[in-house]
Amino acid sequence: MAEDMNSYENALIQRLVLRLPKIDPTDDNLKVDRPAAMSSSVTRSPDASASLGTLGVLPLELLQHISEFLDFRSISRLKRTCLRARDVVETVLAYSRTVMYAAKALAALGKIGMMRYHSVGAIYATLVSRECASCGASGVYLSLPTCERFCYDCVCKNHAIRVAALEICGFTSAAADEIFSAYEIYRDNWDSNGFQPNLLDFAIQFIEGGVYHQGNAIAYGDDWDSALEGLGMRPEKRQALLKAEHTDLRMRDTAEMWAKYIFETVYEWLSDPDDGLTRASAAKIQTVALPATPPQDHVMVYKGGPLHYLKRIWRSRDSNRVDFSKLFSRLPTDFSPVDNKMVYFAESKLWAHRYAKLADDICYPVPAATLHVAVPSSMINQAIRIADEDFKQLAFKCLQGRNRLGIRRQNLRPYLEASLLLGPVCGNSTAQVEEFTDPDQITVVKMGGEEPLQYAFVGDEMALELNNKCNGKVWIEELNSQGMAMYREA
Incomplete structure (x- = not known):
């Protein structure tokens, strides 16, 4: 929107700000200065009225x-x-007029998970106001996020919108304010011809600073809630990650890595x-x-994670083709020799679904999904198979610095951030494995006795072959979609 904002910040604000329709607040049809009368045509029987309980x-x-x-x-x-409740709601002009005149605003609020944070009266009051807050x-x-009106200049400069964006990304109000204040001071002094950082950089620095000052959580016995709180994570994000059903996935990495994953995933989506x-x-x-x-003659394979990440498969200049290179992992987030x-x-679809469920819980309001791909059986035989003992060797070599590609101690982080190997694979944290002296010390988590079998397709030529042979054989199933999926013809 403004020339002094970098592209990341500009895109972020576009998601969080909506141009309102022109509305005349003096219009009698919009005023809510007295209760509307209940129409006699919708008066219900005593039984219907009683269904409101004590409110009746x-x-x-x-x-x-x-x-x-x-x-x-x-x-x-x-x-x-009940019928009585319907009659009452339909007479609330703040509700009916907002639905009539600002449906796009309500849809936008729903999409970013902010619908529950603003009352009907607050949204309506903003709708019929005129002045920039x-x-x-x-x-x-x-x-x-703030349910306020702003002019163009104030949208470009407003502190509260950016802080609210960081809160949506998982930070507490105090942490969000601290991050944006540091960013704003730096931004006001940067060289216009030099490097221009974005909020993502400052948020990551904040998390890393929290680890330095507050400590991290690595092992099962560590105080994960306190560690995540020290990294500025909101209570609902901490509670979601600490659900018992996510324990084995959570233990694949540290509190620091999860805090970064939550923030980066939501920030990218916004x-x-x-x-x-x-x-x-x-x-x-x-x-x-x-x-x-x-x-x-095809085999189904799966990848679970945030919906916007999986939809990269369709981000091709040629809108009629898929592009598997959009899902490439790259150094240093790769184990490939x-x-x-x-x-x-x-x-296993179950493994991919479980990873998608974790992403859905901890990255709300970002939607999660499972990618289904029908791969020719002949191509499956060309893929690298990673399971059980293979995984132990790969993880051990990378964590001990023995990978000849020079992968640093990022080790298991790619399983997290790039959605490379999906499902609960390693039962040990990164820091724990770094101390091991033998790959057999690594615990490989199995689901219902299943091996954590993964397929890895290597290189541009293989990706191009996937494009050619799997085009029109890709489905993206959103979580809880009950067997329906997004699909695009070849």
């Missing part, structure tokens, strides 16, 4: 007033509880409103039922 004894005016303090998700749920000039932009897809490409995506069985360009898949 309250007068309509008071019920309307109370409803304005609900968020849109809650008032919509209230509306569905910062300078008092005419404001035509809505800040989705900074990419259109998931990187061209209009032509997105228009060709349809929703279909997942195939019951793979095509003849052959090449630094690899695409990894899991054999």
Whole structure:
């Protein structure tokens, strides 16, 4: 939006700010200065009224007033509880007029997971106001995180919007304010011809500083909650990561790495409103039922993770083709002894789904999904198979600095951040494995007795062959989509 913002920050603000429609706040149809009367045509029987329970004894005016303090998700749920509740909600002008005039704003709030943070009355008050909340000039932009109007200049400079963005990415209010304040001081003094950092750099530095001053969590017995709190993580993010069902995945790395993963994943999603897809490409995506069985002479493989990461498969200049190179891992986040360009898949859908569930829990509001690819059987035989003992050797060599590609102590981090090998594979943390003297000391987690079998396709030629032979054989199943998936014809 503004020339002094780098592209990352510009994209971030575009996701969090919406231009409001022109509305005349003096229009009598928009005023909410007195309760609307209940229409006699929708008056219900005593039984229907009684279904509101103890609320049913309250007068309509008071019920309307109370409803304005609900968020849109809650008032919509209230509306569905009974006929009497529906009648009450439909008479709340703050609700009906906002739905009528600002549907795009409500959709945008829902997409970034902010719907529950603003009441019906607060959104409506912003809708019918005129002034910029910062300078008092005419404001035509809505800040989705703060539910305030801003003019163009204040959108470009506003501190609160950036801080709210960092909160969405997982930081507490105090940590977000500290990160952005440091960034703002640096930004105001940078050389216009030199390096221009972005919020991501300062957030990562904040996490690393937290490890230095507050400590890290590595082993099972460590205080993970305190460690994550020291890194500035919000309580809901900490609670999501510390769920018992995610323990074996969590132990693959440290509190520092998970804090970085959460922030980077949400930040990337916020900074990419259109998931990187061209209009032509997105228009060709349809929703279909997942195939019951793979095509003849094909094998299904899977990759679980954030939806926007998996949709890279369709980010091709040629909108009719897939591009597996968009899912490449690269040095230093690679274990390959052959090449630094690899695409990894899991054999088990259960493993991929479990990784997607973890991403969904800890990276809310980022949607998660499972990528399904039907790969010709002949190509499966060409892939590198990584399972059990193979994984132990790879992890041990990388962590002990014996990989001839010179991989540093990033070791198991690629399993996390680039979604390379999916599913709970290693039962030890990075720091623990670094101290081992024998690969047999590494614990490989199995799910229902299954080996953590992965397929790795190496190099540009293999990616091109995947493009040619798997085009039109790719499905992306969002979490809890009940057998339906996004699909694009070849």
